[in-house]
Amino acid sequence: MKEIDGRGLACPAPVLQTREALQDGSPNEVRVVVDNPSAQQNVLRFLESQGFQVVLERVGNDYGVIGRRGAGSSVTPVSVAEPLATDGKIMVMCTTDRIGSGDDVLGSKLMVSFMHTLKEMGAALWRIVLVNNGVKLTVDGSEVLEELKRYEAAGCKILVCGTCLNHFDILDQKRVGETTNMLDIVCTMQLADKVITL
Amino acid sequence: MYRISENLALIQTVDFFTPIVDDPYRFGQIAAANALSDVYAMGGTPKTAMNLVAFPASTMDLSILRKIIEGGADKLQEAEVVLIGGHTIEDKEIKYGLSVTGVVHPDRVLAKKNLRPGDRLILTKPIGTGVINTAVKADMVSAHLAEEVSLLMAALNRDGARIMADFDVSACTDVTGFGLLGHLAEMVSGSGCSARINSARVPVIPGAEEFAAMGLIPAGAYNNWEFRKQMVIFDQAVPRMVKDLLFDPQTSGGLLISVCDSHCQDLAAALKGGGVASADVIGEIVDNRQEIISVV
Missing domain, CATH: 3.90.650.10 (PurM-like C-terminal domain)
Incomplete structure (x- = not known):
């Protein structure tokens, strides 16, 4: 793997440095470390435009981008934008902030446990869509907020219903995921191989 | 905006930045066009302007500064705006911009947020x-x-x-x-x-x-x-x-x-x-x- 240190450089220098490294011997794997999130995003875009599958990582206070050549590569490609789901794309549609009806305290605990355990689905977990009371899981104070952030960082897209956020007047308190609309949700359902509704 | 009388209000704006193009004359033009924009967006007519300049005079040739100011002045002339003064300080990095004063009829001021559904x-x-x-x-x-x-x-x-x-x-x-x-x-x-x-x-x-x-x-x-x-x-x-x-x-x-x-x-x-x-x-x-x- 080719290592590139782009720390201390202002945009567009990290992209140019990466470009130079690719021209020099066309490596199948590169790892670029930069010191700010904008440079990380720019290197991500550059590598994807050059046909690499890309994952992002945090390296202490710095930001890493790992690129692997897609086709013909011996390495299993992984991408942040579209995780390679070997056993289908699973969409989890969460309409509630608690699991089941009966005892609310128990329901909340079950949700924490569910979100924690969901990672066992591995790369197949493709989208988590939050609607109605489910959107309350994305705000400060939610017990699963950190868990959701981890899924997002790992490449699972989190879609949060904008109408619902507005209804509860918590649009500005959302801390994870992309605000979305019903058209997005319906398209996501159509593209998913499996939809699990809570 | 400041209303002076029933049919006259003042608009004053200021904007300056570091060079975004290599050519100093063009940079002066761009900075002036940018500073004038605020007045145009409010529905006003710019009338006068003052230069704001930061320049490393000890390390850089003064001809560069002259070209920047010339670019700004030419743009003001195109806009029919009078340059009435300015201020320069010594700085490590070049910065140039203008404070622009314009006039507008108080009833004709365009606000940013006055949107109407259907527009x-x-x-x-x-x-x-x-x-x-x-x-x-x-x-x-x-x-x-x-x-x-x-x-x-x-x-x-x-x-x-x-x-x-x-x-x-x-x-x-x-x-x-x-x-x-x-x-x-x-x-x-x-x-x-x-x-x-x-x-x-x-x-x-x-x-x-x-x-x-x-x-x-x-x-x-x-x-x-x-x-x-x-x-x-x-x-x-x-x-x-x-x-x-x-x-x-x-x-x-x-x-x-x-x-x-x-x-x-x-x-x-x-x-x-x-x-x-x-x-x-x-x-x-x-x-x-x-x-x-x-x-x-």
Whole structure:
């Protein structure tokens, strides 16, 4: 793997440095470390435009981008934008902030446990869509907020219903995921191989 | 804005920045066009201006400073604005801009947030100057395109402002550092309305999409997006490079005009016929009190 240190450089220098490294011997794997999130995003875009599958990582206070050549590569490609789901794309549609009806305290605990355990689905977990009371899981104070952030960082897209956020007047308190609309949700359902509704 | 009498109000603005092009004369022109834009966007007529200059006189040739100021002065002359003074300080990095004073009839002031549901949005200059300037730094832009974009940045918003004065315009702003969606968010926030943008209709500088897709995006675009992400809902079909461009910080960008639906086509045609060739209808104001921007 080719290592590139782009720390201390202002945009567009990290992209140019990466470009130079690719021209020099066309490596199948590169790892670029930069010191700010904008440079990380720019290197991500550059590598994807050059046909690499890309994952992002945090390296202490710095930001890493790992690129692997897609086709013909011996390495299993992984991408942040579209995780390679070997056993289908699973969409989890969460309409509630608690699991089941009966005892609310128990329901909340079950949700924490569910979100924690969901990672066992591995790369197949493709989208988590939050609607109605489910959107309350994305705000400060939610017990699963950190868990959701981890899924997002790992490449699972989190879609949060904008109408619902507005209804509860918590649009500005959302801390994870992309605000979305019903058209997005319906398209996501159509593209998913499996939809699990809570 | 300051009302002096029943039919006269003062508009005063100030804007300055570090060089964004290599040619000092052109930089002076761009800085002046940019400083004048605020007055045009408010429906006013700029009258006088004062220079603000920071220059490393101990290490840099004074002829560079002269060219910057000459560029600014020529642009002011084109705008029929009188330069009445200025102030220069010693600094490590060059900075240039102007404080501009204009006049407007108090009843004709265009506010940013006076949007009406049903209005259409017209943008008068293509976006992408931030991306192109980043690509220029990367030495990936042809001399021809770089010149074209620097002329675009140096172009006054005067014609657009003069033409829109004859139509039923409810609100206007000039698009600069916050990017198109950042400035639209400013208009929408507190207006009681929402906006819908048809991203395919937004004029983009040729080549900017390609550079954006390669990651030649200024950090400001990401900051703009981060700042307004709660307000903006993108349709899934909008490509990432288009999203990036919609938040790309602009230097001396165009006017974003909210015009009555029935005047929209006439205004667009008048702009195109009046030398504002890139003007296009890019979206509309909708009756939705959530104050969001949806982009399709």
